[in-house]
Amino acid sequence: MYEAGDRSRMHVDIGAALGSVADPGVDEDALDALDERVAAAHETIADGRAADEFGYAALNLPDRTDPQQIRDAVEPVADAEYVVTVGIGGSALGAKTITAALAADPDRHVILDNVDPEHVERTLADLPLEDTAVSVVSKSGTTAETLANFLVVREAYEARGVDWTERTVATTGESGPLRELADEEDLPTLPLPDGVPGRFAALSTVGLVPAAIMDLDIEGLLAGAGDVADDLGPSLYDTPAYAYGAVAYALEERGASVNAVMPYAERLEYFAEWFAQLWAESLGKDGRGQTPARALGATDQHSQLQLYRAGPRDKMVTVVRPRERADVPVPDPGHESLSYLAGADLGELLDAEYDATVASLSAAGRPAVELELDRLDAATLGELLYAMEAACVLVGELADVETFTQPAVEWGKRAARGLLAGDDTEETRTVADRPSYVIE
Numbered sequence: 001m002y003e004a005g006d007r008s009r010m011h012v013d014i015g016a017a018l019g020s021v022a023d024p025g026v027d028e029d030a031l032d033a034l035d036e037r038v039a040a041a042h043e044t045i046a047d048g049r050a051a052d053e054f055g056y057a058a059l060n061l062p063d064r065t066d067p068q069q070i071r072d073a074v075e076p077v078a079d080a081e082y083v084v085t086v087g088i089g090g091s092a093l094g095a096k097t098i099t100a101a102l103a104a105d106p107d108r109h110v111i112l113d114n115v116d117p118e119h120v121e122r123t124l125a126d127l128p129l130e131d132t133a134v135s136v137v138s139k140s141g142t143t144a145e146t147l148a149n150f151l152v153v154r155e156a157y158e159a160r161g162v163d164w165t166e167r168t169v170a171t172t173g174e175s176g177p178l179r180e181l182a183d184e185e186d187l188p189t190l191p192l193p194d195g196v197p198g199r200f201a202a203l204s205t206v207g208l209v210p211a212a213i214m215d216l217d218i219e220g221l222l223a224g225a226g227d228v229a230d231d232l233g234p235s236l237y238d239t240p241a242y243a244y245g246a247v248a249y250a251l252e253e254r255g256a257s258v259n260a261v262m263p264y265a266e267r268l269e270y271f272a273e274w275f276a277q278l279w280a281e282s283l284g285k286d287g288r289g290q291t292p293a294r295a296l297g298a299t300d301q302h303s304q305l306q307l308y309r310a311g312p313r314d315k316m317v318t319v320v321r322p323r324e325r326a327d328v329p330v331p332d333p334g335h336e337s338l339s340y341l342a343g344a345d346l347g348e349l350l351d352a353e354y355d356a357t358v359a360s361l362s363a364a365g366r367p368a369v370e371l372e373l374d375r376l377d378a379a380t381l382g383e384l385l386y387a388m389e390a391a392c393v394l395v396g397e398l399a400d401v402e403t404f405t406q407p408a409v410e411w412g413k414r415a416a417r418g419l420l421a422g423d424d425t426e427e428t429r430t431v432a433d434r435p436s437y438v439i440e
């Protein structure tokens with residue numbers, strides 16, 4: 001478990017995004033000028049946090065979240081071998097990001113965040129339901145995919161003669177259909193944090209239930225996040241989270257409309273998914289916002305890197321890696337043509353690929369930012385998640401967009417509900433009248 005002063009850290013390196021090496025790139029003068037705007041934005045953020053304003057309250061979660069409350073709520077299901085999260089978007093991605101990064105066996109946590117019938121059926125068929133806990137999560141309590149999947153999950157338990165009410169924990173608001181279902185069945189429930197949009201809720205009840213069931217170090221995660229929270233200050237030069245946000249913002253202003261996030265660790269693959277929602281839903285407003293692209297190192301070096309290095313100059317690449325990894329030595333190749341692998345280790349090879357990618361992007365003048373963790377543990381993951389949230393809020397301030405709303409997504413949710421109910425609404429009429437020009 002985490003102990004203050006004795007732990008690993010996250011590091012942000014913006015060197016490969018500077019104007020002296022990259023185009024688009026940020027000149028140091030421009031960064032100095034931007035730092036004044038960062039100071040003003042920081043004041044807004046600090047005031048918002050102090051008043052627990054909607055959205056800004058998310059940055060207080062490391063202090064507000066009570067890990068014991070979560071551990072107590074999951075106690076009845078804490079012996080489960082598997083956990084299935086029924087939720088979508090912010091109600092699933094944070095939870096999966098955390099277990100994928102920290103669990104020794106991340107396959108013990110599966111998420112149902114889609115209503116693809118074959119996938120849902122196969123997932124449930126493969127799970128030993130008598131030994132599987134259900135974490136159903138919906139902030140609004142009304143999301144059609146989540147409620148439909150929850151009903152399907154319940155029926156699957158019943159069909160196998162397993163009492164789902166004994167295995168389910170619900171995380172939702174004080175009213176709404178999910179709350180009604182939970183109350184009817186007297187399910188253990190966890191409250192939502194006040195004033196926190198779903199995509200900013202990973203460090204709350206919304207993101208921590210599966211991790212608690214799997215007995216992961218949620219205290220360490222919150223402590224790592226709390227350290228970054230405590231260190232937010234008025235200058236990007238002293239605040240790595242803001243340095244990342246300010247550089248991403250400046251690069252977007254200079255044409256980097258795509259932010260390709262490329263972790264060099266399978267355990268962080270979901271982090272890129274989580275980041276994509278955070279960045280896209282928060283910052284995609286008023287005709288602006290970087291398009292997050294998801295990539296995985298080294299796998300995607302062999303598919304997407306060509307485009308990142310030689311395609312349009314409209315991208316920044318965010319690479320992420322733990323500096324320390326498990327050792328898996330490559331066996332002696334016993335072959336002259338493979339002698340470069342002699343004595344090597346898989347992690348060493350992955351690190352060489354990482355270094356080569358950053359260097360090759362720089363050599364082609366393409367901007368990259370490095371996020372390095374001393375090692376991937378609960379505290380550094382907490383730092384990483386919190387730092388990206390703070391960076392996102394900063395970019396929202398600098399770009400003057402409404403970071404904490406998602407009106408475009410809400411439109412689609414209303415449309416889907418209206419279509420299923422057969423209602424005649426503005427949304428369903430728009431769906432009926434949508435453009436079509438079929439060529440067969």
Ligand SMILES: O=P(O)(O)OC[C@H]1O[C@H](O)[C@H](O)[C@@H](O)[C@@H]1O
Nearest residue numbers: 089090091138139140143198409
């Ligand atoms: O937690 P819920 O209310 O079910 O919402 C789940 C998701 O729904 C929508 O897609 C929102 O835009 C997301 O921000 C949210 O995370």
